[in-house]
Amino acid sequence: YLTQQTLKNNTGLSSGKISQEVNKLLEDGLIEKAEVTDKGKITYSASSAGLILIRFSRSIINRFTKWEKNLVDMKLEFENNRRTLGKLKGYNQIYKLLIFLMETLSLYKKSLSIIDEVLNDL
Structure with missing residues (x-):
């Protein structure tokens, strides 16, 4: 799985921009939250x-x-x-x-x- 930190490292985008884009993908229904751990780590998933x-x-x-x-x-x-x-x-x-x-x-x-x-x- 990709983490926001991995995306930040690979793209050079700021954490804020990564978060903003992830939220846009969520809003558009392109991804969804699959799991949230006790520590607040979120795993996203996408369908077919x-x-x-x-x-x-x-x-x-x-x-x-x-x-x-x-x-x-x-x-x-x-x-x-x-x-x-x-x-x-x-x-x-x-x-x-x-x-x-x-x-x-x-x-x-x-x-x-x-x-x-x-x-x-x-």
Whole structure:
């Protein structure tokens, strides 16, 4: 088993950062506490690789969907200021990227409901 100290030594990250990331994995359901000893030493476990991948995908999609309002606002701002911004180098590429991200977000949201169904059936 990996300990937080081992992770710290191998990655060079601080104990606080390791703890923060472990808590995020717990929060996202990618790992769970398997055992806590009398001395407070915690052993974490993860389920099958496929299930981990599904949960990880869900976590990433959830993070991405939180950007939806920002993307909509950015697109609107780009459109409203096209007269001045449109002359700038890179405007068209950034605008196309915004459109792509918004379309992708729509597909991801559909995938999220399917992933939720799979996880609920377990």
